[in-house]
Amino acid sequence: MTAKTLSPTLTEPAPESSPNAGSQASVLEFEEGIGALFGDLAELFGNPRSYGLIYGILFASREPLPMETIAERLGVSIGSVSMGLRRLEEFGAIERERSAGRGTAVFSAKLEMRLLVGGFLRERVLPRIAATGSQVEALTALLPSLPPEDRKVSKQRLERLSRWHSRAKSILPFIEKLLGGG
Amino acid sequence: MTAKTLSPTLTEPAPESSPNAGSQASVLEFEEGIGALFGDLAELFGNPRSYGLIYGILFASREPLPMETIAERLGVSIGSVSMGLRRLEEFGAIERERSAGRGTAVFSAKLEMRLLVGGFLRERVLPRIAATGSQVEALTALLPSLPPEDRKVSKQRLERLSRWHSRAKSILPFIEKLLGGG
DNA sequence: AAATGTCTTCATTTTGAATTGAAATCCCCA
DNA sequence: TGGGGATTTCAATTCAAAATGAAGACATTT
Numbered sequence: 485m486t487a488k489t490l491s492p493t494l495t496e497p498a499p500e501s502s503p504n505a506g507s508q509a510s511v512l513e514f515e516e517g518i519g520a521l522f523g524d525l526a527e528l529f530g531n532p533r534s535y536g537l538i539y540g541i542l543f544a545s546r547e548p549l550p551m552e553t554i555a556e557r558l559g560v561s562i563g564s565v566s567m568g569l570r571r572l573e574e575f576g577a578i579e580r581e582r583s584a585g586r587g588t589a590v591f592s593a594k595l596e597m598r599l600l601v602g603g604f605l606r607e608r609v610l611p612r613i614a615a616t617g618s619q620v621e622a623l624t625a626l627l628p629s630l631p632p633e634d635r636k637v638s639k640q641r642l643e644r645l646s647r648w649h650s651r652a653k654s655i656l657p658f659i660e661k662l663l664g665g666g
Numbered sequence: 667m668t669a670k671t672l673s674p675t676l677t678e679p680a681p682e683s684s685p686n687a688g689s690q691a692s693v694l695e696f697e698e699g700i701g702a703l704f705g706d707l708a709e710l711f712g713n714p715r716s717y718g719l720i721y722g723i724l725f726a727s728r729e730p731l732p733m734e735t736i737a738e739r740l741g742v743s744i745g746s747v748s749m750g751l752r753r754l755e756e757f758g759a760i761e762r763e764r765s766a767g768r769g770t771a772v773f774s775a776k777l778e779m780r781l782l783v784g785g786f787l788r789e790r791v792l793p794r795i796a797a798t799g800s801q802v803e804a805l806t807a808l809l810p811s812l813p814p815e816d817r818k819v820s821k822q823r824l825e826r827l828s829r830w831h832s833r834a835k836s837i838l839p840f841i842e843k844l845l846g847g848g
Numbered sequence: 849a850a851a852t853g854t855c856t857t858c859a860t861t862t863t864g865a866a867t868t869g870a871a872a873t874c875c876c877c878a
Numbered sequence: 879t880g881g882g883g884a885t886t887t888c889a890a891t892t893c894a895a896a897a898t899g900a901a902g903a904c905a906t907t908t
Contacts, residue, residue, distance in 0.1 A: 510811040514820060517808065521801045521827075528794045530712035532866060543827075546819045551885075561868050566886060587876050587884065595823070597830045612710045619703045626699065629692040637728045638696060641777070645703070645725075648779045655844050662837050714896065733855075743898050748856060769854060769906050854905070862897070867890105874885070 515557065518544035529604065534560060538568045539593055539600070542578055548590035575603025598664025605660055613653050620646050697739065700726035711786065716742060720750045721782070724760055724775035732770045757785025780846025787842055795835050802828050 519540030526536025537558050542549060555565045569591055572578045577600040582589045594600075623642055630638055701722030708718025719740055724731060737747045751773055754760045759782040764771045776782075805824055812820055 507811065508813065510808060511813065511816055514805060514808055514812060514816075517801065517805045518823070518827075521798060521805075524794060524797065524801075528712055528790065530710055534866075544820070544823060546816055562885080563869070563887080564867055567867090570886085582875090587882095589884080595826060597826075608710065612706060615706065616703060619699065619706075623696060623699045623703075626692060626696055629689065630696060631690065631693065634693055634696075634728055638726070641700070641726060644777060644779075645700075652845060658844065659841060662840065663834060716896075744854095745856080745858090745899065746897055749897090752856085764905090769852095771854085850908090852905100852907080854903100856903070857901090858898105859900100860898080863895090865892105865894090867892070868888105869890090870888100872885105872887075874883105876881105876883090878879100878881090 512557065515541050515544040519558070529608075531604070531608070532568070534558070534564055535568045535571055538565060539572055539577055542591055542593035543595065545592075548579075548581055548583075548592040550588045550590050552588075554591070572603075575600065575607055577603050596664070598660070601663045602660050605656055609656065613649070613656070616649055617653075620649060694739065697723050697726040701740070712790070713786070714750070716740070716746055717750045717753055720747060721754055721759055721775055724773055725777065727774075730761075730763060730765075730772035730774040732772050734770075736773070754785075757782065757789055759785050778846070780842070783845045784842050787838055791838065795831070795838070798831055799835075802831060 519537040522536035522540035522543065523533045524536070526539075527533045538554060541554055541557055551562055551565050551569065554569075555562045558565070569578065569580070573580055577594055579592050579594055580589050581592070620642060624646075627635060627639055627642070701719040704718035704722035704725065705715045706718070708721075709715045720736060723736055723739055733744055733747050733751065736751075737744045740747070751760065751762070755762055759776055761774050761776055762771050763774065802824060806828075809817060809821055809824070
């Protein structure tokens, strides 16, 4: 439950004038809610929940946020956040801005889902699909050493698998387009 | 490394005549390979690896297999296999056959990928998408309590999310069809 | 309807992935 | 170019998800 590291303040986005109604707490609740939503989604597809949480916070935030603020809002270590941010950057889902003046970098979500989805497909799905290809090849090489009575059925199964593999590969860009747009 | 339970034999599918070449070992290697392939795939999308392994073994096998054989080939407990088989059955990816004469049920893979993919979408993705819908609603209800200066941006973000959500929902059947066929 | 053997369930244990914390590195500014 | 904070990295730790194992439920056979 602790998230303290580095300089112990600097976290609030400046109290501002706090004009009338609307609690600052609601803002945090809102961010947390969006975080949870993306967290669930990340989990669903086998990504660490924290990546989703981080993206969510950034997606919800009106302004870019520094690493430490994210860590505090989520209650996780800056180590975690650093790793998560890097991965999200690789996905192309967020933007890092080594900001003017300050030595502290800030991060903002790229709002287009296409980028998030695409990043996931490119970074996680594609490599696995490629691996599947090799696996199928390796198994095909195994066919001749099977007992004759197994050979035919095994070959058929492999062919089925192989067809599906090609198909999946060629369909990915499609899926990306479908899930990306708005 | 132990998988012994229940009756200590009954496992081999009968030695048969073992006619000429082609080792029985290759058959196991083949099954294992296909198992690994589906295991990786399961993992990729956030399912327990063992489900994939089980499906893989069944997919590779020339004949339906009883639970215990599966457990032995995978080197896992029959408890695990029982759970995995149930889940796969719910997915509609395998078939249980409380077979004639014998009290032992046997299992076979339904070879159509459409069923496997469809099961995953129906059992895991759809419920989550539904949950996302509720989450968006809940967050929308939160909007009025936000400070005025946040309201507009937050509303836009939520709308974006909402649009994406509807779109994802309406596209699922499509994806199923794309990934299912052969 | 009892006995035998199969299968499921679930409290406990194990295991592997995610997180932490702190040392090493990097980067900015003086 | 050096000092100081910001960031990354990674071995050790934590923790949640998966596997186990054994008790109970269920079927089948006699």
